[in-house]
Amino acid sequence: MGLRRCISSFGALRSRILLLPVCVAYAMSATASEIELPLLKQAKALQCAQTQTQASTALSHFWGIEDVDLNLPSEEQGDETSFMHAATLDIILSSLVSTAERFPELRNQAERTMLQWDYCDVFADGVPYDLQRGQSVTQRVKAVYKAPGAWQGFRALGFFGETESRFIPDIISLDQKNLRADYEQLFHRIYREQCFPHPDTAKLFDITEFGLPAKLSPNVVGESKSYPHVWDPECIYPREAPELKTQFKLEVIPLLVPQVNTSVRIEAVPLLVPRLQTELTVKPDSILVPGLNSMVKIDVVEQLVPTLNTSVMLKAVKQLVPLLNTNTVIDVTEVAVPELKSTLEIVSVPQSIPALRSEVMIEEVKLDIPKLATELLIIEELVDIPALSSRVEFDQASPKVFVKPTRKPAPVMVASAGRTIGGYDGGRYTAAVATSAPARVMVQPTIKTAPTVIVDKDAPLLERLLSHLNGGNNILVIDKIQLTVNEYNGTVETAISSSDIGTTAAVTELDKASLIKELVGFDRKKGRGERVAAQQVQTARVSKIKAEPLKSNYLKVPPLESILLVSSLSQSPAPKAIVIGSPTYKALKVPSLHTQLSIDAKKYPVKSTKKRYTKKTASKPSSGSSVFIYKPYAGKASQKEKSVEQLLREYAEYEARRKNGRSAKKKVNANVPRSEGDNASPAEKKSAGKEKTTKPVTTSHKNSKQSNSNKEIVLSATIKKPKKTSDFTFADAEPDYPDVEQVTAVTTNAPVGLTNDAPLPYVIEENFINDQKEAVDASKSKSSKKPKKKAIGLAGNVYLKKSLGSGKWGIGGSINRKLIKDDYWFARVGWSYSLEEDEDPFSYSWGIGYSDWHAGTFSAQLNNWGPIKMGEGLALDKAIASLGYSVKSDLLKKYRLSLSGALNIPVDGNSSAAVNMRWSPMENWYINASVSQPLEGGGDPKWSYGFGYSDWRPNKFNLQYSNYGPNPLFYHNFQKNGTWSLSYNWKF
């Protein structure tokens, strides 16, 4: 005010230079001098305090200054008299309120200050009163003047009844829990005894409403019409005076405009123009350029690369995928190798062969006749059976008859093929074979054209094949057959006998299957091949044999034939692998293969004979002559071996299951790429052509051993070197992999309403899907001659998660262990560590049970999804047993849906049923939702859901959103219950 006055009084002056300092000086002294009342000075200090410290100091001046009688601060406080103007109190209250609002930390102090005073006398019925006390008599004077504070202080506190945006002291406005006497007393004092407005209603306590006697108030003695003290509500801070100068200029200018303008134009224009122009031009240029540049930068910012970055992240993921693809490709080739290894499972092959032979027999009967004659001779010597078989095998002069022009000439692929007699290069066998073979050659030139190759059953298929290719000779595959050669009085006896040892589990499934198919293929195609028909049409038996239903049985096999081709696919990598041939290590996988052939077995049940033969061979060696006994299963105890029938039957069952897509164990097959199946056919043909040579052998053998032929068949076959491009594939076998689409989402048995700090449930089932594939991969590494690395069956993941509800970050992980190899029993442990919780951030969960990820299977689990805190142990009482079933349906599969249900039974609590639906529009992308209905205890259905990218394979990253609820139906609670997690799968 003072300044304005100063300015206006000097308004007419032209010289601003003189004016400004004077005005500033005046203003500073004026404000200080005008307010003289100490209370107002303090109020001014409080109101104009710029820092909390200043305000706190100023505020403290109002504490404990109240006059004893008035219970208010007083303006003039003497021993006997004191005065207090309502307007002064108003100013003080106003500054207290503004202080409380400007400095929240001083709010409590400001509130306490204003709440210590008694307002009953100074304000009543909407009228403020000035108080004056003298000589122990207090009087009130109506304050009807215009207060400098405009009663803003009283108004802000609600004295005038305002309820909107008034200042309510926290001290009395607490929305309490159960407050007891102390608050009631405090409230009573402030509201009823000090007449402060009610915190809720802003009303003043009216004791008369309750019919209670009113408190005595001082007498009212007239009205005061003016306020004697000076008050200036504006805060002027001396330090800011320089800034004020500029403002003054602005105000003064309009007054002086006319004069100044004229003078300036005249003098300055010419001189200033040039300079100004140059300056102006320079500035705008420079200014504009950067401005434009900055604009461009801003655009860039707006594009918000972040999203681009994220996309880049995605690309990175894609890069990972290609790597995976290459891996898978490698796997395929690798797969082929193992299959070759599996050929070691020849054990099963021989078993299957029997059946084939029987069919073949029909055509070959003609051949048999001659053999029969020879057999008789053998009988004379010693053992009938050996004689017959030996002849067949040892005829090695084969090249004549057998020569197949183009195919057989193929060069030797494997080092092992070096020997003329047999492809098997094991040191111990060579001698025996070599000696025996030549002797027999003489006898049966006509019957067997091709030399017999003896192949160790345990040798890899490819190795055996290669050996054949080598010599272009017939292969004699010995399976369950013991070849005994005795040198006896200068003559050499050869005996073939059956050692019905049954299968060992040495071979992988694929191998078995493939071998079987291979054999079958031979039968079919060769049976009608050129040679056989030409040579052996003669026999009378033919009719009988043809009548046998056996052929029909074999006809089913054809799809298998392709397998042979597949094996050849291995091609370049194959040879090495074959040499290394760690034969039998995968015994466990065999069982599934066994099942299929059972159908055939029914027709050829001969078990007892086997035993006899084995016994014989066992006794013979003792005779002393050089004896070669081939015991393919020597290493394994024969007790648990399965009979051929069993194996065949099991294989048949296996096949059936496989086609149904149920067999989980057959996953290896899935790894065989389909694309290579096309190449299979040519290879088939080749192999088929060679089958003819085999037939004679089998026939003779059969004759000698009567009806036992099935079990103890010796199969000799020369097989041409398979084409490199051929592939191993079950013609009708869809890889299991598509089943992954129907993977049961575990979330069915995950509880609705997982808390944020619980470890995330983990889809364990998926993790083991390609367990066997992994194993195959491992065996592939055999090329480096490392011992096969067995997976220890541990898998799991680690993740980083953020729950949207609490906004907290956490990390966690899980570890799963298969309890039984190749089965679906598992145990699981999950852990979670909250990154933003100080107290007890660690929690864990566990689970155990049986869970098959395939559609159409049941699962049973016992889980505690947690969070279990340290020290709670298993917390069995909070565990949940769940029984689940995943629906198998082609319809669902078609739409890439999977459906499963579960019955969740908490150990302590109400059970519920849950249904889960999962949709996977693209591989590895999914959306799933599950609904859970409490079965007891009532309650509404809850649901949970999730989506994201999830690749179950090890060493993959997943990004998932999951919402475990509990969400009432139709409420998504996306923020409240949702959790984003980035996880990484691992496996050992």
Added chain:
Amino acid sequence: MIEQNNNNSRLKYKRYLPLLIGTILGVGVIAWTSSKLNDTGQRDPSELFSANNTEAPVGMCGAPQPSVHACFKPIAGLCEADMEAAKIAWKYYENNYQPKTGLVNSVNKYTSTTMWDTGSAIAATIAAHDFGFIDQKDFDDRIVALIKTLSSMKLFNNEAPNKVYSTLTGKMVDYRNKPSEEGIGVSTLDLARLISWMNTLICKYPKYTTHTNRVLSRWKYDRLIKNGQMYGLARDAVTKKVRVLQEGRLGYEQYAGKVFQQIGFNQSVAADYNNKFKNQMDIYDVPIAFDSRDPRVLGAYNYVVTESYGLDAMEHGYDAVNTPLVRNIYDVQKERWKRTGIVSAISEDNVDRKPYFIYNTIFTAGLPWNTTTDRGVQYNELKSVSTKAALTMAMLYPEDKYSQVLKEQVESAYDPEKGWYSGVYENGGGYNKATTANTNGIVLSTLLYKKYGSMFEICNACDRRIQLDPEIFKNQK
């Protein structure tokens, strides 16, 4: 062939093995849990009792010492519905138990508590153990943790427990649950309920006698109990000075006064319903006693609610004075129901909306059926059927048909995962979903009362009560 068949069947078995095991497991779990329930639910109480009785106290095998249950002889069996109700109530305590301190949140998920609610927690824990919800180990763990906190926590002005403590840290806090180094005051009424249940604790589990006596002897009673009345300490929010205020109005005053009387204090005024402050008026022609000290003059309200009378009956038992008073409290509410059709079970309660705590009263501040806050603001739309009041009344007068009405009114006012709600709004506004230690503690203690009778009567009968340090009484006035 046979072998083949065997194989086939074996395969079949193998395939269905998980299903089989799962079924057995599931059925087993259900059978097991339900059998457990049935066990407790259907067991004859006397059987339960005798089973425990034959066992000598820990470490005293065969010694001729009185059994733990020498005092607690069941007078009634709990039916299944009772056990269900108890389980729901116990759920609250399971959820809100803080193992670190042994304290229990007074309101669901709100981590602070008062001594009153700590008394409720002891009652609930005793009941849970008695009903078989927790085993001895669990019970002991909770009690030991609690006693440890009580004997080590900071006291207000080094005199007695502060009004509010954090259940997480065991430190003194204010009503906003903010740490308060100096504390905000002492509620002697709250202490009374804690003492009442500590008395029951040592009566039923004498092994805690020494510790309990120590906890209580740690307090200074000189300012809290004098002139035959109770006084609270309060740190004035404005002046920050500690004030000593008479505490208790007719009803709660007598419930608490009798507790202090039990442990040896002079409560000639406070423990007497017929003291000089008693006044009486007829509401619906039923004489209702109320405190004549007017809140508009003295600040403290003279609420007339069900809870104080219910607690008095259940813990102290009936006598010539309180029998008609309690009956009148029951009758006047029944009368309101008859005349207005409004089911009435009236008590102070937390509410699940502003202003969060409501005094729903039979009479206060000169008005019958006054529903108000302690600032005197009326909230008639927040009138509710109080769960604790309804269940208490039903338990006190099981033969009255109105009790059935009360029970049915609140029988579903719970969340199985959280516990009993505080009540049901009278105006159809749904459940009052505030869930508190007080309501759930009272539900459990009503069932204890049903099974055994009033606690002080039982314990006095076998002469077990808290023994304070004799020094304490020397300075008593």
